[in-house]
Amino acid sequence: MIKIAFYDTKTYDREAVLAAPGAGDIEWTFHDFRLTTETAATAVGMDAVCVFVNDRLDRPCLEKLAEAGVKRVALRCAGFNQVDLQAAKNLGISVTRVPAYSPHAVAEHTVALLMTLNRKIHRAYNRVREHNFSLAGLVGFDLHGKTVGIIGTGKIGRCAAEIFRGFGCHVLAHDPFPVTDWASQQGIVYAPLDDLFSQADIISLHLPLTPESHHLIDATTIARMKTGAYLINTSRGKLVDTPAVIEALKSGHLGGVALDVYEEEEGIFFEDHSGHALRDDTLALLLSLPNVLITSHQAFLTQEALGEIARVTVANLGLVNQGSALPDTLLT
Numbered sequence: 001m002i003k004i005a006f007y008d009t010k011t012y013d014r015e016a017v018l019a020a021p022g023a024g025d026i027e028w029t030f031h032d033f034r035l036t037t038e039t040a041a042t043a044v045g046m047d048a049v050c051v052f053v054n055d056r057l058d059r060p061c062l063e064k065l066a067e068a069g070v071k072r073v074a075l076r077c078a079g080f081n082q083v084d085l086q087a088a089k090n091l092g093i094s095v096t097r098v099p100a101y102s103p104h105a106v107a108e109h110t111v112a113l114l115m116t117l118n119r120k121i122h123r124a125y126n127r128v129r130e131h132n133f134s135l136a137g138l139v140g141f142d143l144h145g146k147t148v149g150i151i152g153t154g155k156i157g158r159c160a161a162e163i164f165r166g167f168g169c170h171v172l173a174h175d176p177f178p179v180t181d182w183a184s185q186q187g188i189v190y191a192p193l194d195d196l197f198s199q200a201d202i203i204s205l206h207l208p209l210t211p212e213s214h215h216l217i218d219a220t221t222i223a224r225m226k227t228g229a230y231l232i233n234t235s236r237g238k239l240v241d242t243p244a245v246i247e248a249l250k251s252g253h254l255g256g257v258a259l260d261v262y263e264e265e266e267g268i269f270f271e272d273h274s275g276h277a278l279r280d281d282t283l284a285l286l287l288s289l290p291n292v293l294i295t296s297h298q299a300f301l302t303q304e305a306l307g308e309i310a311r312v313t314v315a316n317l318g319l320v321n322q323g324s325a326l327p328d329t330l331l332t
């Protein structure tokens with residue numbers, strides 16, 4: 001029976017993974033803390049570790065895992081920017097991921113964020129609960145006829161683009177690997193990034209975080225956007241230079257910003273900090289702005305996605321254990 005240490009465990013993760021086919025053949029140790037160099041000693045005697053987006057598997061952490069005898073890392077997410085893949089390869093540690101679980105979950109949350117922010121549903125909800133039925137300050141805009149810029153037309157970006165087409169939006173897309181047949185079928189136009197920035201009323205990010213895409217949205221790119229443009233980021237926090245976004249919100253250049261991810265979310269998101277002062281002043285400032293809506297990296301959080309993450313993670317662990325893995329899940 002293989003032994004797996006599962007980090008950053010939440011109740012919903014545990015329930016989903018234990019219900020997955022094959023989970024009974026694995027000996028699980030669940031930890032609620034994250035895996036870092038400081039906590040890696042807890043993996044001694046384990047065959048594998050199972051981690052999520054805010055565990056930090058840099059070289060020192062991977063070296064500690066190798067010393068502890070760990071041979072496999074199973075990511076229960078799609079993005080892998082939190083793992084030093086070269087170091088894992090050098091240390092003989094295999095790394096698997098779940099490349100797709102429910103692109104619909106993330107795309108639908110993206111649209112939910114935009115609709116909530118634009119139509120001020122979050123403000124209306126609070127007002128009506130206090131018997132304040134005034135409409136002052138709740139004016140939104142029609143999505144129909146607006147231009148949406150989708151950056152990254154992989155699995156999630158394509159789902160989001162199709163939903164926006166359903167609203168009657170024009171969709172401009174940008175991706176180094178355009179999917180031209182799909183775009184022409186959907187009436188979607190690929191455009192250079194500069195054209196997308198200058199023409200879009202709403203910009204939605206669906207690309208991975210890489211050294212090239214780090215701070216794709218900064219003061220320079222924001223300056224190219226239309227005055228009043230809305231920005232939505234459900235991909236990775238570090239795609240966006242947060243102080244530049246705050247300046248643009250204060251000046252009115254950006255009309256609204258909806259985020260499911262934040263560049264310094266590690267240690268904050270997924271946890272309850274309601275009982276003490278938030279130590280991140282930038283996040284506190286963002287939260288104070290009326291045209292900002294933030295969720296805590298929950299775009300993936302549907303029953304379907306959790307079930308699929310658990311199924312593929314357990315399958316990955318089993319297949320790698322037998323010396324094979326699904327080609328699109330194996331990173332090293």
Ligand code: NAI
Nearest residue numbers: 079152153154155156157174175206207208234235299300
């Ligand atoms: P995918 O791999 O299917 O698609 C990513 C697309 O981005 C690819 O078509 C790629 O060519 C494109 N791309 C890469 N660099 C680019 C650049 N510089 N400019 C424009 N396009 C670029 O990935 P998928 O499944 O669509 O996921 C997208 C991102 O969503 C992930 O990288 C992850 O960061 C994020 N995500 C967020 C979740 C959440 O709960 N908030 C859950 C799952 C994923």
